[in-house]
Amino acid sequence: MVENIKRSYGQFCGLARALDVVGDRWNLLIVRELLPGPLRYNELKTSLTGIATNLLAERLRSLEGNGIVERRLGDVGVLYALTPWGAELREPMEALGRWGAPLLMTGRGDDAFQPRWLALALPALLRDVTAAPALELGLEIEGLLIVLRIDENGSRAVVQPGDRPGTILTAAPEIVVGLAAGGLTIDQAVSAGRLQGDAEVLRRVFPAGAGQSPAES
Amino acid sequence: MVENIKRSYGQFCGLARALDVVGDRWNLLIVRELLPGPLRYNELKTSLTGIATNLLAERLRSLEGNGIVERRLGDVGVLYALTPWGAELREPMEALGRWGAPLLMTGRGDDAFQPRWLALALPALLRDVTAAPALELGLEIEGLLIVLRIDENGSRAVVQPGDRPGTILTAAPEIVVGLAAGGLTIDQAVSAGRLQGDAEVLRRVFPAGAGQSPAES
DNA sequence: CCGCATCCTCATGGATACTG
């Protein structure tokens, strides 16, 4: 490795410089994995199905060099975590995920899926949903319990925070994103037997899915 | 071209599917170019210094196939424009550009720069700035006049809208982003002779740059 | 096992030339 003249866009522009740093393949997905909390190398590797092991190592090195990821030597081994600046990628990533939500309407197909990904997607999709007093509920998706908290300022979700909330909804991932993105009604999901939970809570959490069934071609 | 199995992440996740569609190199920069308005092929090519012509053609075809860009056959030739959905990339792109703003503090170096890029960057960086009654001013950057309008809901900028506003500021790009991102004070910019304009207007537009000079190492 | 490094193959990106 004689040189390291990174392949930069060479543009004096915030977007271009951001892409210089996180625009390479897999980078933002690595950050997505680390948003709920630190992970080990192999956890990243198995969660990001398809990434080559040398690429993951190289990307982690690059992200670390750019101050987005930090390597922690815990008692259990090496942990990869986001720096505070890296964690601020949440906002652009939520916005991008919201923009891409319509692309989820074609269904899951044989794509991979990790319930933890919903910890990023749910608050992003439910950005305009508020509740006063605050509403806390669990979503059980493929075995993982995601705790969603909605208050007057919006919503946020964490993976396994503390106690199990009183109300718990159970649903398949396609159903949750369909409801949150407004492409599916609660009635449709419930009558198909793919959504279980208190009807009133459902209507508060998914107001976009509470209306009429969208026209089918 | 026997096959077209696009290299997809294969993940049921809004972010991953968005990246499948706009994550390839140059894609978001092409969208940035088109945000202020439609452009021709060669205008894109010269503005995006460094892009290979075959890549630009392939990217435009891909973006068109995915419903982000549309090709208009105007009287002057082919025009590339964003679809409504493509234009909605403004929000994630502004967020990414805001996140990347600290990377601009190292200065311009010999990077390329187009004044139109500030039409995206300025409203993003000045997101929290409001004014009532509305404030409209022109920013003359390297010959291009950008009209910035700030009202009680925030700010937006357009390239050459209609008339010249009454108040016009003149500045170099580094100065504008430095002020907007808070890494530079108005006094510094003015006394260096690199910023000209009405002092009171300056303080309203760049409140982040009105304070103390940040510590220098 | 975990955390990578090496090696190989093929797809993608970049530069240049050329064409309707």
Place this chain on the structure above:
DNA sequence: CAGTATCCATGAGGATGCGG
């Protein structure tokens, strides 16, 4: 002007190896 065609350099994907 708006691309296509071509060729080479680089990056991604997959298998395997290897020290701790």
